[in-house]
Amino acid sequence: QSVLTQPPSVSAAPGQKVTISCSGTSSNIGYNFVSWYQQLPGTAPKLLIYDNNKRPSGIPDRISGSKSGTSATLGITGLQTGDEADYYCGTWDTRLSAWVFGGGTKLTVL
Amino acid sequence: QVQLQESGPGLVKPSETLSLTCTVPGGSISRYYWSWIRQPPGKGLEYIGYIYHRGSTNYNPSLKSRVTISVDTSKNQFSLKLRSVTAADTAVYYCASLVTSLNWIDSWGQGTLVTVSS
Numbered sequence: 001q002s003v004l005t006q007p008p009s010v011s012a013a014p015g016q017k018v019t020i021s022c023s024g025t026s027s028n029i030g031y032n033f034v035s036w037y038q039q040l041p042g043t044a045p046k047l048l049i050y051d052n053n054k055r056p057s058g059i060p061d062r063i064s065g066s067k068s069g070t071s072a073t074l075g076i077t078g079l080q081t082g083d084e085a086d087y088y089c090g091t092w093d094t095r096l097s098a099w100v101f102g103g104g105t106k107l108t109v110l
Numbered sequence: 111q112v113q114l115q116e117s118g119p120g121l122v123k124p125s126e127t128l129s130l131t132c133t134v135p136g137g138s139i140s141r142y143y144w145s146w147i148r149q150p151p152g153k154g155l156e157y158i159g160y161i162y163h164r165g166s167t168n169y170n171p172s173l174k175s176r177v178t179i180s181v182d183t184s185k186n187q188f189s190l191k192l193r194s195v196t197a198a199d200t201a202v203y204y205c206a207s208l209v210t211s212l213n214w215i216d217s218w219g220q221g222t223l224v225t226v227s228s
Contacts, residue, residue, distance in 0.1 A: 001152060010121070018154070031211070032213070033140040033211075033213040033214070035213065035214035035215065037155075037215070041143075043220075044204055044219065044221050045172070045204075045218055045219055046218070047214060047215065047216060047217075050213060050214035051213055051214065056111070065224075088154065088155055090155075090206065090214075090215065094172060094210040097168065097171075098157055098159075098168065098169075098170050098171060099145070099157040099160075099208065099212070099215075101154060101156070101157065103113040103154045107151065110133045
């Protein structure tokens with residue numbers, strides 16, 4: 001059971017938009033910054049979003065992040081087949097004094 | 111971002127100690143909290159812990175009794191020891207760099223599969 005809650009799967013057609021939610025509590029998302037990671041099949045996770053809504057260099061602007069209260073959302077527009085991957089949210093949990101992840105969401109581009 | 115490389119045995123017997131090492135780029139050892147994260151086959155990511163170059167550590171409460179993370183700044187390496195392993199510890203183990211603000215994980219190693227089996 002993950003500390004952060006994500007939907008197990010989402011899907012959308014190429015070119016469409018998808019959002020992935022991440023729900024937490026006041027001791028993690030409600031108090032700290034959220035980051036998002038993309039894990040392509042058979043590879044290590046890669047940073048997509050940091051500090052709730054910032055993109056590292058090389059991440060396209062069709063990728064976005066937001067946070068409100070104890071929830072965060074990852075958005076991807078202009079979906080491509082290459083976006084098919086598992087997506088994880090993560091943050092520091094102040095009560096646990098540990099990093100926590102969501103359970104991951106599998107994105108399927110139909 | 112930095113390049114990280116895990117190394118260590120891919121097979122460990124039950125009840126023994128899993129040992130892995132991660133090599134980090136020279137000159138970067140003081141820039142991050144050096145972390146271990148694992149992923150059981152077909153499952154999600156689990157934080158194990160981190161160490162700072164000065165030796166301070168943080169461990170996942172669920173693993174704390176079995177985990178030790180250490181650092182060797184002269185070799186630009188940090189290491190993981192997980193004691194008394196069982197089949198449930200079979201996973202891909204990643205080393206990673208956690209920024210010192212604790213806000214995000216900057217870089218990941220490629221990961222190494224460790225199987226616990228007799």
